[in-house]
Amino acid sequence: MLNLKVVREHPEVVQAALEKRHTSAPLGELLQLDEERRRLLSEVESLRAQRNQVSQQLGRQKERPPELIAAMREVGERIKELDGRVAALDAGIERLLLYLPNIPEESVPVGADESENVVVRRWGTPRGFHFEPRAHWDLGEALGIVDFPRGAKIAGARSWVLKGDGARLNRALIAFMLDLHTRQHGYAEVATPYLVKPECMVGTGQFPKFVDEAYTVCSDELVLIPTAEVPVTNLYRDEILAPGVLPIYHVCHSACFRREAGAAGRDTRGLIRVHQFDKVELVKLVEPASSDDELERLVDDAEEVLRALELPHQVKLLCTGDLGFASARTYDPEVWMPGQGRYVEISSCSNFLDFQARRASIRYRPAAGARPEFVHTLNGSGLAVGRTLAAVLEYYQQPDGSVVVPPVLRPYLSGQEVIRPPAS
């Protein structure tokens, strides 16, 4: 959520941001409601001041002039009427404000869509193959470690079942990532609910605009999380963090649930775009002055997983047209998937500045006795586990259909070096 004061005083900045994002919002209507609200507010406040003063006076003295009480009754009725109008305006302003996207940072490249994202670096050179590399869905099914037909049978399209070494590899990846981030990068591990209240989704920016992309449990008015970013960031909602507790770094493994509405026809096969997947998420709450640096280190922490797995990858800086609603700056690490012949997004690391903190009301006290200020929040996948599993299968495949286990994962698989097809 943007600071209403900024919107009021610099509407041209907000308008420019909307244009750079190739989107629109009823900014004029918002400003009009705000002006009206401020006008009524000053009127109702002076009436209230008058009533408070008279009531206090009546409490102090013995005689209660009936005409004064009658006059105050009328003032009270007028206050009630104005209060109603202010409340209606409040609701309207709040709603419009919740639909305004974040303002991209100055250094974010301006562009219309994903084709104008900028590759900022590449790591590693994809190895050559003496044979035609297979897609992970073919490999996985041939190895007997992934079962898409049965996934579809029990949960519909875009579902999967991992079996045997596939399930073990998934588990190994999760454990490896959690260990790396807790031991090497200083993140504190948390495990949080997968079902959250809708206000958490508002807090991180998914709601109200993107309700169609989430699964909601209507009977209990809860929402299945699309990412652990939601519960982990909201851990601190409505709090004022004491001096010295920032920065907070959390890592959290969770299942993630996405309806993928509007993605019909895209990545229909395999593990790339599914309704449920595991993800290890990195979340940071920091002081505003450090959030730029913190984002760079966050991306590096995510990339470290790919470097450790020796998977070639590149990092893209998203342009304004492809930037997420709540983000001011986003880097997308993309892994090379030889079976696809392309780089595939495997993480997304964003700095939200105080956008989420305002929505979720997460503040900190810079020093004892100082006024509370909004924190800056950041998060990024470190990494999406299903896609990482797919990338490992495709990149480490051998001509006979077996898959070499990346050395760094072997301790998590009882030393196993190769995943082989079932003996036939």
Added chain:
RNA sequence: GGAGGGGUGGCCGAGCGGUUGAUGGCAGUUGUCUUGAAAACAACCAGGUGGUGAGCCUCGGGGGUUCGAAUCCCUCCCCCUCCGCCA
């Protein structure tokens, strides 16, 4: 699911219709004293809006009664205890 108890400032805990946004204690900040620390003493010490002003709002949320509500009424939410069920 059934029965009972309870939600007040960072924490504990008063208030139960009238200068109470809120007594007191603890914690915290600053100052005096001290070589330093402790102790003692003094001041400050909830959030929002506003200009670190006045004013206004907030005692779990919402609504009502009243000139006036933390205090009375209605309603919803949450927490705790016991019973039932359950991994």
